[in-house]
Amino acid sequence: MNLPAHPQRLSLPDLPRALPLYGSQSSRAIEQRAQHELGRQHLPAHTLMQRAGAAVFRLSAALAPHARRVWVVCGGGNNGSDGLLAAVAWQQRLQPLGGQVCVTWLGDAQRLPDDARHAWALAQQAGLHWAEAPADGPDAPDLAIDALFGLGLAQAVRGPALDWIERLQSLPCPLLCVDLPSGLCADHGNWHARAAPTASPLRHTLSLLTLKPGLFTHHGRQASGQIWFDDLGWSQLGLAAPGPSAWLHGPETPHGMGPVPSPSLLRQRQHSPHKGTHGSVIVIGGQQPGPQGTGMTGAAVLAARAALRGGAGRVYLGLLEPAAGTAAAPVFDPLQPELMLRPAAALLHDPIAAQSVTVCGCGGGTAVAALLADVLATCPRLVLDADALNALAADAALQAQLMARLDRGWQTVLTPHPLEAARLLGCSVAQVQADRLGAAQQLAERSRCVVALKGSGTVVAAPGWVPSINPSGNALLASAGTGDVLAGLIGALLATAEAGLEATAQAAAAAVHRHGRCADRWPSEQPLLCASELLNCL
Numbered sequence: 318m319n320l321p322a323h324p325q326r327l328s329l330p331d332l333p334r335a336l337p338l339y340g341s342q343s344s345r346a347i348e349q350r351a352q353h354e355l356g357r358q359h360l361p362a363h364t365l366m367q368r369a370g371a372a373v374f375r376l377s378a379a380l381a382p383h384a385r386r387v388w389v390v391c392g393g394g395n396n397g398s399d400g401l402l403a404a405v406a407w408q409q410r411l412q413p414l415g416g417q418v419c420v421t422w423l424g425d426a427q428r429l430p431d432d433a434r435h436a437w438a439l440a441q442q443a444g445l446h447w448a449e450a451p452a453d454g455p456d457a458p459d460l461a462i463d464a465l466f467g468l469g470l471a472q473a474v475r476g477p478a479l480d481w482i483e484r485l486q487s488l489p490c491p492l493l494c495v496d497l498p499s500g501l502c503a504d505h506g507n508w509h510a511r512a513a514p515t516a517s518p519l520r521h522t523l524s525l526l527t528l529k530p531g532l533f534t535h536h537g538r539q540a541s542g543q544i545w546f547d548d549l550g551w552s553q554l555g556l557a558a559p560g561p562s563a564w565l566h567g568p569e570t571p572h573g574m575g576p577v578p579s580p581s582l583l584r585q586r587q588h589s590p591h592k593g594t595h596g597s598v599i600v601i602g603g604q605q606p607g608p609q610g611t612g613m614t615g616a617a618v619l620a621a622r623a624a625l626r627g628g629a630g631r632v633y634l635g636l637l638e639p640a641a642g643t644a645a646a647p648v649f650d651p652l653q654p655e656l657m658l659r660p661a662a663a664l665l666h667d668p669i670a671a672q673s674v675t676v677c678g679c680g681g682g683t684a685v686a687a688l689l690a691d692v693l694a695t696c697p698r699l700v701l702d703a704d705a706l707n708a709l710a711a712d713a714a715l716q717a718q719l720m721a722r723l724d725r726g727w728q729t730v731l732t733p734h735p736l737e738a739a740r741l742l743g744c745s746v747a748q749v750q751a752d753r754l755g756a757a758q759q760l761a762e763r764s765r766c767v768v769a770l771k772g773s774g775t776v777v778a779a780p781g782w783v784p785s786i787n788p789s790g791n792a793l794l795a796s797a798g799t800g801d802v803l804a805g806l807i808g809a810l811l812a813t814a815e816a817g818l819e820a821t822a823q824a825a826a827a828a829v830h831r832h833g834r835c836a837d838r839w840p841s842e843q844p845l846l847c848a849s850e851l852l853n854c855l
C-alpha cells in the first residue's frame with residue numbers, strides 16, 4: 318500500500334502560508350477527482366479509505382503510544398469506515414500485548430456505502446470486540462477514536478449517538494476525531510449535538526484530504542482541539558482543485574497579492590522616514606459623561622493608543638463634544654501624551670481628514686450618529702466600529718452613503734461583532750453565527766466594504782472575494798475594549814497600506830491576525846488580558 322506522508326500538525330496561529338479551506342460540497346468534489354485519478358492509475362479499490370485509516374491509526378498511536386484499551390466509535394458512513402480500519406490496525410498491534418479494542422458501531426450492515434461495506438467486512442474478519450459502551454473503572458479506555466460523523470452530518474444528531482458524542486468529548490484520555498469532531502458542521506462550525514464541548518488539551522482532530530472551514534470558526538476551534546491535516550496524497554496527484562470556500566489566513570495573502578509590509582518592516586527598509594511616512598490616524602468617538610454620568614471616553618482612547626502602538630506616525634483623537642453643562646473634554650492623555658486631542662467636529666473640517674485614516678465609532682454612544690454623515694462624506698479611508706455601526710444599521714440614508722463610497726475610490730472597513738452584524742443585516746445573532754462566512758460575505762457585498770466579523774475565527778470578507786478566517790486569537794480577548802484596540806490597529810496598518818480594496822482587505826486581515834497573536838503569546842500563567850495590556854503587546 319502506498320502510505321501517505323505523515324499527518325501535518327497545524328501550528329496555529331503562525332502558518333507558513335495561507336491554506337485553502339473546502340466546504341463539504343467541494344471536499345466531495347475533490348474526493349471524486351482523487352478516486353477517479355487513483356482508478357486511472359490502476360491503484361486498488363478503496364485506496365483512499367486505506368490511506369485515511371492508516372493515517373488515523375498512525376496519528377492515534379503517536380498521540381497515545383502506550384495505549385492498551387482503545388475505544389473506537391464508528392458511524393455507518395465513510396467516516397466510520399476510516400475508524401473501522403484504524404480499529405483493525407490497533408487490534409493487530411494490541412493483540413500480542415494483551416490489550417483490547419472496543420468498537421461501538423452505529424450503522425446498518427444492509428445499507429452501507431461501498432467503502433464502508435469493505436471496511437465492515439475487514440472488521441468482521443479481524444474479530445473485533447463490539448460493545449455499546451467501553452468498560453469503566455480500571456479497564457476504561459486510554460485512547461478513543463471518534464469516527465461517528467464527518468462530512469456527512471446532515472442535521473441535528475439524535476438517538477444514542479448523542480450520548481456517545483458526549484462521552485467521547487468528556488473522556489479523561491486522548492481523543493482523536495476523524496476528519497471532524499462528530500457533531501461539528503464542516504461548512505460553518507455549528508454544533509449539532511448537545512452542548513458544544515468545552516476545551517480540552519486531550520482532544521485532537523485529523524482533517525482528511527481537505528481542511529474544512531468549520532474547523533476554524535464558531536465552535537470549530539474549541540470542539541476540534543489540536544488540528545492535524547493529511548491530504549491523503551492529493552497534492553501528489555497533480556490535479557486541479559475547485560476554488561476554495563475560504564482561506565485560512567497566512568503571511569502570503571489569500572487573494573494572490575504579495576505580503577503586506579508591516580510598519581516596522583517599512584522602518585527597517587528606509588533610513589530617513591519622517592512621521593508622515595507612517596501615515597496619520599484620526600480616531601473619532603468617546604462619548605463623554607452626560608448628565609446621567611455615562612461616558613465611553615476610554616474606548617476611543619484605547620483605539621487611539623492602539624493606532625500609535627500599531628505604528629501610525631501621527632494620531633489625532635477627536636472626542637465627541639460634551640453635552641451642555643457637563644465637564645469639558647480632556648486636553649491630553651497623560652499616559653499617552655503623543656496623542657493629539659482635538660474636538661471631533663474640528664478634525665473633520667481640517668484638511669488632515671482627507672490625508673488620514675479615520676477610525677470612527679469606538680465608545681461613540683448615541684452622539685456619533687450626528688457626525689456620521691460628515692464622516693462618510695469627508696474621510697476617504699475609514700474604519701467603522703461599534704456605535705458607528707449601530708447608527709448605520711438604523712439609518713437607510715447613511716447606508717446608501719456608505720455604499721456609494723466605493724465609486725469614489727474610497728475604502729471602508731466595518732468591524733462588527735455578531736450582534737452589530739445582525740443589526741446591519743436585519744437578522745438575529747443566531748443566524749449570523751450559523752453561517753459566519755456567509756454573513757460576513759453578504760455584509761461585504763451589500764455595503765461594498767471590507768468586513769471583519771469578529772469572534773472565535775474572525776472572518777475577513779471583501780466584495781467579490783473569497784473570505785478568509787483568522788487563525789489567531791483566543792478567549793482571552795473576550796473582554797471589554799479589545800475590539801477598540803483592534804479598530805485602532807486596523808487604522809494604523811491602513812495608514813501605510815496602498816490604496817484600493819485588495820490592499821485594504823489585506824491590511825485588515827493582517828491587523829486581525831496581529832491582534833489575535835498578542836493574545837496567543839500572552840503568558841499562560843497570567844489568566845487575564847485586559848485591553849490596555851493588549852496595547853503593550855502590539
Ligand SMILES: NC(=O)C1=CN([C@@H]2O[C@H](COP(=O)(O)OP(=O)(O)OC[C@H]3O[C@@H](n4cnc5c(N)ncnc54)[C@H](O)[C@@H]3O)[C@@H](O)[C@H]2O)[C@@H](O)CC1
Nearest residue numbers: 348393394395396466467468469470471472473474496526
Ligand atoms: N470526502 C473526503 O474528503 C474523504 C472522506 N473520507 C471520510 O468519509 C467521510 C464522509 O463520509 P460520508 O459521506 O459517508 O459521511 P459520514 O460518514 O460523515 O456520515 C454519513 C452517515 O451518517 C449518517 N448521519 C448523518 N447525519 C446524521 C444525524 N444527524 N444523525 C444520525 N445519523 C446521521 C448518515 O445517514 C450516514 O450513515 C469524511 O468525513 C471522512 O471521514 C475519507 O475516507 C477519505 C476522503
Ligand SMILES: Nc1ncnc2c1ncn2[C@@H]1O[C@H](COP(=O)(O)OP(=O)(O)O)[C@@H](O)[C@H]1O
Nearest residue numbers: 771772773790791792794795797798799800801
Ligand atoms: N473567543 C474568542 N476567540 C478569539 N477572539 C475573540 C474571542 N472573543 C472575542 N474575541 C475578539 O475580541 C475582540 C472583541 O471585540 P468587541 O466585541 O468589539 O469588544 P469591545 O467592543 O468591548 O472592544 C474581537 O477582536 C474579537 O474577535
